[in-house]
Amino acid sequence: MKKSFNIAVLAGDGIGPEVMQEAIKVLHALEEKSGIAFHFNEALIGAAAIDATGDPLPPATLEACLEADAVLFGAIGDPKYDNAPDLKVRPEQGLLGLRKALGLYANLRPVVCYPALVQASPLREEIVSGTDLLIIRELISGIYFGQPRGRSEDGNTAFDSCVYHRDEIERIAHLAFGYAKGRRGKLTLVDKANVLATSRLWRETVTAMAPSYPEVQFETLFVDNAAMKLIQQPTAFDVVLTGNLFGDILSDEASVITGSLGTLASASVGIETSLFEPVHGSYPQAAGQNRANPMAMVLSAAMLLESLGLTAEAGHIRQAVDAAIQAQVMTEDLMQGKASTTEVGDFIARYISERAMTSNF
Ligand code: IPM
Ligand code: MG
Numbered sequence: 001m002k003k004s005f006n007i008a009v010l011a012g013d014g015i016g017p018e019v020m021q022e023a024i025k026v027l028h029a030l031e032e033k034s035g036i037a038f039h040f041n042e043a044l045i046g047a048a049a050i051d052a053t054g055d056p057l058p059p060a061t062l063e064a065c066l067e068a069d070a071v072l073f074g075a076i077g078d079p080k081y082d083n084a085p086d087l088k089v090r091p092e093q094g095l096l097g098l099r100k101a102l103g104l105y106a107n108l109r110p111v112v113c114y115p116a117l118v119q120a121s122p123l124r125e126e127i128v129s130g131t132d133l134l135i136i137r138e139l140i141s142g143i144y145f146g147q148p149r150g151r152s153e154d155g156n157t158a159f160d161s162c163v164y165h166r167d168e169i170e171r172i173a174h175l176a177f178g179y180a181k182g183r184r185g186k187l188t189l190v191d192k193a194n195v196l197a198t199s200r201l202w203r204e205t206v207t208a209m210a211p212s213y214p215e216v217q218f219e220t221l222f223v224d225n226a227a228m229k230l231i232q233q234p235t236a237f238d239v240v241l242t243g244n245l246f247g248d249i250l251s252d253e254a255s256v257i258t259g260s261l262g263t264l265a266s267a268s269v270g271i272e273t274s275l276f277e278p279v280h281g282s283y284p285q286a287a288g289q290n291r292a293n294p295m296a297m298v299l300s301a302a303m304l305l306e307s308l309g310l311t312a313e314a315g316h317i318r319q320a321v322d323a324a325i326q327a328q329v330m331t332e333d334l335m336q337g338k339a340s341t342t343e344v345g346d347f348i349a350r351y352i353s354e355r356a357m358t359s360n361f
Contacts, residue, residue: 004037005308008068010045010061010098013091014282015292015341016074022294022345023072023301026320029349030305030313041068045098046091046282047078056094062101066272070304071102073277074297079284100140103271106172107137108179108303109251109279110265111234113258116325120259120335123231128257133237134183135254136176137247139268141168142198144244164198164243169205175269176241177213186217186238190226190246202243223250230254255279260333262293263321265300267307276304290340293331295321298348320351 007027011020027038043061050056065071076095081087098104113121113131121128146161173189180187189206191199203220210218221229223246229236230250234257242250255261264279278296286292299321305314324330329347330337339347 002308003035004039005069006039006041006067007304008061008064008071009040009042010065010071011042011048011074012045012076012094012282013047013078014075014284014287015280016046016076016282018287018290018341019278019292019294019297020072020074022341022348023297025345025349026298026317026352027301029352030316033353034313036310036313045073045094046076047081049094050081050089050091054089056089056091057097057101061094062098065098065102065275068273070307071273071275072301072304073275075278075280075282077282077284096144098275099268100145102268102273102275103140104268104275105138105140105168105271106175106269107135107139107247107251108267108269109135109137109247109254111135111251111254111258113234114263114322114325116322117259117263117334121257122259123257127232128234131234131257132184133234133240133254134179135240135242135247135251136172136179137251138164138168138172138243139247140244141165142244162196162198162243162245164201166201166205169202170209173206173209173241176239177209177216180216180239181213184238185215187213187219188226188237188240189218189220190223190240190242190250191220192223192246193220194222198243206241226250227253230257251279259335260293261296262331262333263295263299265296265303267300267303274304274307276300276307290342291332292341293333294341294345294348295324298345316352316355317348319355320348323351324348 011017041064043064076091111133113128118125143162146163149160151158191202193199193203255264261280268275302314302317324347329339
C-alpha cells in the first residue's frame, strides 16, 4: 500500500488559513504515528492570489492540484470584492475555474446530526435527531457555467443560461445511485420539472436509470417542496441528488439542521483529482481572531484520507473530533463553546497522538 501522498494545500481567504493550519496539524499527528508521509504543496487561490498575482487561479496553483493525489481547500472570498459590480476579477472565479479545470463534477455534502450537538440546532430535538443525509450537488455545469450569459448592450437586461447535457446527468446519477446503495437505499432527485426544461431532462434521465438499481428506492421532489421538507422532516432523506444552484442553496439550508456550518465537510469528486473543503465560507468577520471552528476543515481532511483508502486514519480523525465535542472543547458557534481555533486543533491532534500510542494503529 502506498505510504506517501502529495497534497495540494489551498488555504485561500478569511479564516481559510487558520482552519487549514489546524487540519495540517492533525495530519502531522497522524503522520508521526502511522508511518504515512504527506507532502504538502501550498498554493495561492482567491483574493489572496489576486492580491499577490492579479489572478484568482494562477497557473502554478492549477499545476500543483494536477500533480497532487488530492487537494485540500480552505475558503474563498473577501468583502472588498463583494460590492464592486464592475470588477473583472473576483476571488470566486478561482474556485469556479478550479472546479471546471479539475472536472470536479460531484460535490458531496454529508449532513449528520451528532447526538452531543443536538441542542445546538435551532430545530427541535425530535425533528433533527437521527439526521444522516448526503447531498450530491452537480458542480461544473448548469446555471453556474451555461452560455450565453451577460448583459444587453444598454446594460439594462442581464441573463444567465442553465444548460445540462444528458451525459452530465447520467454521470452524477450513477454516482448517486451507488452512494444510495451503500447507505440506506433511498435516492431523492430534487428539481423544478414543473417549470424548467433542464429539470425535465434530469427527471427523464434519472427516472430511466432507476430500474437498473432495484435496491434503491427512487423518488422525485420539487425544490420548493424539498426546501420545506428538509426542515420539517430531515430524517426522511438519505441521498439527495440535485443540480448546481439548487444544491448550493439546499446544502446551506441543511447545515442549519446540525446547528453549525462549522462542522460540515465536503468532497468534490473529480475526473483529474478530488478536492476537499469545508462547506462554510471565508467568514471574514472572524478572520485573524482565532475563533473560527476548524472542525469542518479537519473533517474535510478525513474525507480526503478516505478517498486515498486511508479509512483507519480517517476514522481516528472522526473519533478525535467526537471526543472534542464530548469534552466540550468547541468554538463559540457550538453551544457557546469557549475554545479557540488552535485549542480545538490542539485537542484533536493530541487525542490522535495519545490514542495512537495505546491502540497502535
Ligand atoms: C459553495 C459556495 C460557492 C458556490 C461560491 C463561493 C462560489 O457558496 O461552495 O457552496 O456558490 O458554489
Ligand atoms: Mg454555497
